[in-house]
Amino acid sequence: MWRDSSEAGFTTLCREMCLELGLKCCSIWLNGGNSRHRLGYFEAGWSIDDLSISNLDYEINKSIMCKKAPVLIKNLGSQHPGRGSGYSLDAMGVPISESNIVTGSITFYCPQEKNETLTEVLHQVASELAFGIEQCKNTFTSARQKSLRKEIEMAGSIQQSLFPKSIPEVKGISLWGRAMPTNETSGDFYDFIITRHHNLGIAIGDVMGKGIPAALFTAIARTLTRSFAQQDLAPNVVLSETNRSLYPDLSVNGMFLTMFYALYNPQQKALFYASAGHNPPLIRRGETGEVELLKSKGFFVGGRPELSYNMETLKLGSGDIVLFYTDGLVEAQNIQSVQFGIQRAAETLRDYHCLEAAALGDFLSMRLMQFIGLREQRDDITLIVLKVE
Amino acid sequence: MRVIPVDKIKPGMVVERAIIGSTGEILLNRGMQIDVRYIQRLKDIGIPLIYVRDDNIGKVEYDEVVSNRTRLEALKVSRDVVTNLRLRSDFDIRRVNKVVDDIISELVASRDLLVALIDMRAVNDEGFYHSVNTMVLSVITGLAMGFNDKQLRQLACGALFHDIGVIMLPPGLLKKQTPLSPEENEQILKHPELGFQILRKKEGVSLLSAHVALQHHEKYDGSGYPRGLVGDQICEYARIVAIAAIYDNFVGLGSEKQLVLPHQAIQYLIKYSGIWFDPEILKVFVGIIAVFPIGSVVLLNSGVQALVTRANKKYPSRPVVRVFKNRMGARVAPPFEIDLEANPEYFIQKIVVEEP
Numbered sequence: 001m002w003r004d005s006s007e008a009g010f011t012t013l014c015r016e017m018c019l020e021l022g023l024k025c026c027s028i029w030l031n032g033g034n035s036r037h038r039l040g041y042f043e044a045g046w047s048i049d050d051l052s053i054s055n056l057d058y059e060i061n062k063s064i065m066c067k068k069a070p071v072l073i074k075n076l077g078s079q080h081p082g083r084g085s086g087y088s089l090d091a092m093g094v095p096i097s098e099s100n101i102v103t104g105s106i107t108f109y110c111p112q113e114k115n116e117t118l119t120e121v122l123h124q125v126a127s128e129l130a131f132g133i134e135q136c137k138n139t140f141t142s143a144r145q146k147s148l149r150k151e152i153e154m155a156g157s158i159q160q161s162l163f164p165k166s167i168p169e170v171k172g173i174s175l176w177g178r179a180m181p182t183n184e185t186s187g188d189f190y191d192f193i194i195t196r197h198h199n200l201g202i203a204i205g206d207v208m209g210k211g212i213p214a215a216l217f218t219a220i221a222r223t224l225t226r227s228f229a230q231q232d233l234a235p236n237v238v239l240s241e242t243n244r245s246l247y248p249d250l251s252v253n254g255m256f257l258t259m260f261y262a263l264y265n266p267q268q269k270a271l272f273y274a275s276a277g278h279n280p281p282l283i284r285r286g287e288t289g290e291v292e293l294l295k296s297k298g299f300f301v302g303g304r305p306e307l308s309y310n311m312e313t314l315k316l317g318s319g320d321i322v323l324f325y326t327d328g329l330v331e332a333q334n335i336q337s338v339q340f341g342i343q344r345a346a347e348t349l350r351d352y353h354c355l356e357a358a359a360l361g362d363f364l365s366m367r368l369m370q371f372i373g374l375r376e377q378r379d380d381i382t383l384i385v386l387k388v389e
Numbered sequence: 390m391r392v393i394p395v396d397k398i399k400p401g402m403v404v405e406r407a408i409i410g411s412t413g414e415i416l417l418n419r420g421m422q423i424d425v426r427y428i429q430r431l432k433d434i435g436i437p438l439i440y441v442r443d444d445n446i447g448k449v450e451y452d453e454v455v456s457n458r459t460r461l462e463a464l465k466v467s468r469d470v471v472t473n474l475r476l477r478s479d480f481d482i483r484r485v486n487k488v489v490d491d492i493i494s495e496l497v498a499s500r501d502l503l504v505a506l507i508d509m510r511a512v513n514d515e516g517f518y519h520s521v522n523t524m525v526l527s528v529i530t531g532l533a534m535g536f537n538d539k540q541l542r543q544l545a546c547g548a549l550f551h552d553i554g555v556i557m558l559p560p561g562l563l564k565k566q567t568p569l570s571p572e573e574n575e576q577i578l579k580h581p582e583l584g585f586q587i588l589r590k591k592e593g594v595s596l597l598s599a600h601v602a603l604q605h606h607e608k609y610d611g612s613g614y615p616r617g618l619v620g621d622q623i624c625e626y627a628r629i630v631a632i633a634a635i636y637d638n639f640v641g642l643g644s645e646k647q648l649v650l651p652h653q654a655i656q657y658l659i660k661y662s663g664i665w666f667d668p669e670i671l672k673v674f675v676g677i678i679a680v681f682p683i684g685s686v687v688l689l690n691s692g693v694q695a696l697v698t699r700a701n702k703k704y705p706s707r708p709v710v711r712v713f714k715n716r717m718g719a720r721v722a723p724p725f726e727i728d729l730e731a732n733p734e735y736f737i738q739k740i741v742v743e744e745p
């Protein structure tokens with residue numbers, strides 16, 4: 001029954017499990033890329049009127065995806081006195097995995113004395129479900145070949161390592177970054193690095209090429225950059241070192257990458273930067289309101305065995321906004337095949353210049369997605385905003 | 390609870406947020422069931438949208454920044470002031486002070502003040518609704534700027550009466566649909582001066598408040614009127630009220646067909662930062678407006694539809710949302726919440742106000 005990919009099927013399955021196994025509530029989750037879906041949901045004779053509890057299955061799913069392990073939260077009842085006086089509930093979740101990759105979860109609430117025996121059974125159900133989930137997933141991500149699925153998911157876990165997990169706090173500026181990959185594999189990367197001398201390194205790059213090899217190179221490039229950056233190397237040196245290390249492998253595979261690296265010194269409020277054929281970032285000056293490009297000439301990484309780059313220096317002033325991006329931003333198209341373009345990006349900075357980096361970034365993302373509209377996003381887009389307070 | 394445009398209302402729906410008329414009466418109370426007559430009434434007076442109950446989405450907590458009772462009183466007081474000025478060229482300042490105090494103490498009492506609900510006003514507002522709203526927005530801004538009680542009172546009084554001078558203009562001039570003649574235009578440009586004269590002579594009104602009326606059309610770059618003052622030459626209260634009044638005019642412009650949402654109004658204000666408006670004060674003002682109002686429906690980048698349930702003071706573009714439709718368009722039952730601050734991989738792609 002659950003091979004039926006419709007959501008009604010999953011809800012029926014949740015119902016069956018509730019009735020057969022004596023669960024109080026059951027839901028099935030599917031995760032992929034950066035989205036999650038509740039495929040099915042059923043509650044048996046116990047109404048969840050408190051959202052903090054009904055939210056719990058979302059939280060449990062999140063934790064399973066993160067830890068890749070079952071989750072058990074004991075004594076729900078005692079956290080919520082006055083409810084279900086007769087019994088106390090546990091909330092549990094088991095991962096659904098396919099070839100060792102966690103693709104979703106079953107979460108449920110059950111009476112306390114039951115949870116031991118249940119875990120076993122539900123693990124079995126989960127493994128059976130994996131197939132159904134897989135099917136459903138394929139319908140979710142249309143036009144993608146099934147045989148590639150596994151590889152792609154592997155690359156997806158590589159991708160988790162392409163972007164910083166958190167945004168560092170740096171005195172005097174607000175900072176924001178977001179990656180919008182087109183699918184589980186991305187050719188973009190970005191990174192924020194706090195160097196030994198407490199400067200901020202900002203790296204953004206785009207591997208020319210698609211699919212898993214691109215994602216792998218992106219991951220390697222990011223790791224390399226990070227290790228050079230941590231030593232406070234000058235941006236031009238970071239790029240030439242990255243090129244020296246990557247050239248052999250890149251050239252063999254006929255690949256290259258564009259990259260921009262900037263080092264921000266909070267004491268001097270100065271930005272040092274170098275570019276390896278990357279799109280020039282935009283800067284909006286707080287004082288004059290004028291928008292300029294941070295141009296710097298440089299050959300892309302992987303082009304030649306030995307490359308040298310120029311370092312540029314820019315003093316930042318109060319209210320200055322710098323937008324780093326990959327070409328996916330300017331080349332994003334709407335249904336009429338019009339490109340978003342640098343002009344619209346500049347306009348957005350102008351329109352929201354009062355806001356701090358995170359809000360600016362959110363509005364830029366919103367305007368971009370509204371521009372793209374019904375058209376499918378074709379290339380990975382990565383954005384970074386730095387704003388001087 | 391969710392917001393729905395008036396033309397989507399169906400008989401039987403239950404009002405979740407009271408609707409206040411422009412002259413200080415409750416048009417529809419919370420909990421009332423809507424019938425055909427009410428729908429027509431709402432359309433007649435031009436209310437663009439209302440908040441209704443929605444059992445599928447569930448309860449949403451919200452805060453009116455000022456209680457309905459106090460707001461109604463403020464509307465009544467401002468109407469009476471205008472009537473009295475017309476009839477006997479005087480008004481009762483004690484009633485004004487009382488309601489100003491009430492509003493300030495209500496605002497002071499609420500923590501993390503954020504204007505997070507969509508404005509629902511009738512198109513037939515004669516300016517009272519606008520004056521009261523401008524006062525509320527100004528006081529919230531003043532609070533965020535760390536004003537003390539005395540400053541807040543002066544600011545509030547100035548904001549409430551910033552346009553009081555228009556009562557001296559020939560009736561009908563402001564509502565005129567046809568282009569104004571040069572003489573008529575000249576007359577309108579006099580309202581700041583006229584308002585100043587009324588307030589200046591009134592005992593119990595601070596001269597600083599009177600200056601708000603005089604200077605609320607001055608612009609930061611000196612392009613305003615009547616005196617073309619620049620930057621700090623314009624008194625601080627007037628610089629605040631200039632922002633609040635224009636913002637309120639903007640969101641009040643909305644009609645059934647074309648709503649002006651907070652983020653659009655804010656974008657407009659930012660465009661004139663440093664030109665019309667004091668950039669520092671504007672920054673503060675932007676921080677008190679929730680860009681995605683509670684009760685509006687948004688589309689997330691993951692393709693799901695969600696309702697904004699809680700505003701975020703620190704990151705206004707990242708509210709808490711409750712997902713109620715998956716990306717296939719099927720209802721998510723029960724809905725679940727995502728805190729966009731804690732989950733930055735999700736972001737709002739579009740605000741749709743009502744589900745399409």
Ligand SMILES: [Fe+2]
Nearest residue numbers: 551552605606
């Ligand atoms: Fe005015």
